Amino acid sequence: MRKDRLVTAVASVAVLAVTAVAVWAAIRLGAVEEPSSPAALSAGAPSAPAAPVVAALERVVVPDVLAVVPAGAGAAQVDRIRKIAKVADVITVAGGAVTLEGKRVDVLAVDPSEFRSWTPPVTAESQALWTALAGGRFVAASTAADDLGLSLGATYRLAGGEAPSVALGGTAPLGLPGVDVLVPPETGTRMGLVPSVAVLVNAPGVKPATLVKKIRAILGKKAEVMNLHTADRAGTAGSYLDLYKRAATACPGLSWTVLAAIGQVESDHGTNVGPSSAGALGPMQFMPATWQSYGTDGDGDGKADIMSPFDAIPAAAGYLCAAGAQKDLYKAVFAYNHADWYVQEVLALADAYARKFA
Incomplete structure (x- = not known):
């Protein structure tokens, strides 16, 4: 067991009531194309593209509050959130609503290496899932994929901006209310997603209700600020x-x-x-x-x-x-x-x- 002491505080008990809406075997992955073998390449032919690199998972961050800002959070606002006492981590991502299979879905454009830490442990650990996202595919929340009848590996048109056609790379519990789909940043740009539309905040030891109040005061009345520790969400599998x-x-x-x-x-x-x-x-x-x-x-x-x-x-x-x-x-x-x-x-x-x- 560990021999060196970590400094701890009783106030950090709030970190437990996390928002992961996961199940034990909830990740599904689409088929991934293998690069051509060296023997199959003719002399002088361009080499196969390098597989996308996703940073290894080093930690899991518990999101305490999710704020949705329709016009996007400003840099000064995000900086003020970071300065709230005991706030440990803040991440902002682009997002918006698009149409998928004739239904509205809410999409976030995320950096796989950075965002994976903010998802439930079972999701964060899947290197294959995040590699698929980094490779240009999209990831759907397990519930959204089931509701829409999506098939792994199939290509779908995400109707927004240039309405790109993107293959479904995998499904997994995302642990965030209302978030249906993740796409890589490049796809989000093509879709015209709003920068910094979502703000995730981790603040161990701060009462979520207090944190919500402070963030709402910074972001204004048009922002939807959600406590991710509500009774119907805390303690679910994952x-x-x-x-x-x-x-x-x-x-x-x-x-x-x-x-x-x-x-x-x-x-x-x-x-x-x-x-x-x-x-x-x-x-x-x-x-x-x-x-x-x-x-x-x-x-x-x-x-x-x-x-x-x-x-x-x-x-x-x-x-x-x-x-x-x-x-x-x-x-x-x-x-x-x-x-x-x-x-x-x-x-x-x-x-x-x-x-x-x-």
Whole structure:
């Protein structure tokens, strides 16, 4: 387990109620054309285009507020949002409404390398999905794809601006209300999407309602500012909150709040996945040697991935259970990290989570 201490604050309990509207096996990908083999290229023929490069996922950012500004947010407004106390991350993207298969859909034009961090963990982790987007295809929210009857790999006309025809590269839960389709920036420009029409804000430790009020004051009455922690959205499958709750059920008597507290201390719920100075990795900061014994395939994809919250969180529950959490919680947490200060901090945070979500 992780040996170096992360400075934590009880106020950051709000980071758990994330907005991911995901299911366990929700990503579908269209067929991707393979580049021609060297033997198939004639002498002097141009080489196949290089595959698009998408930066590897380094962290997952929990969006707390989504603001939609019809005319686009100005640079000064975005700068003021960034200066709100405890705001950690802000991203702006172009967007607009277009027609797809005869129905209105809301589209965002995003940089795959940058935007993937703001999506639910199961979506953010899919390198193939974001590579398809970077390659000029579009990605549809799982629900939108089902509602519209879209077929993977098929080409569709996105009626807006130059109305380009674009192939569907994949579907996945996007975790944002009203967002149906993602396109790469170049396609968004052709479609005439409005720059900075959507603003996503991450502010751990700030009450979402307070954050909404401050952002609305900056953006004005025409902006629609949404709290992404409303009761009907928080804790759905794919969120860190739900992952902690699901994992705890495998160890009767172990509260999900203990897993949440460990997740906060170890990586701030996936924000800092290491490696630590001791070599620990992933959202629950397992040492690779420990992972060999306790690694779990939590999402049923056939592998136990130390970097995946879908695997690491159930593995942490299994470790604590094996360490006797049902009989002596203090001893089990001490086994996770051999330090009394660590146990005391985890238990204090667990109590804070219990009170926050009572």
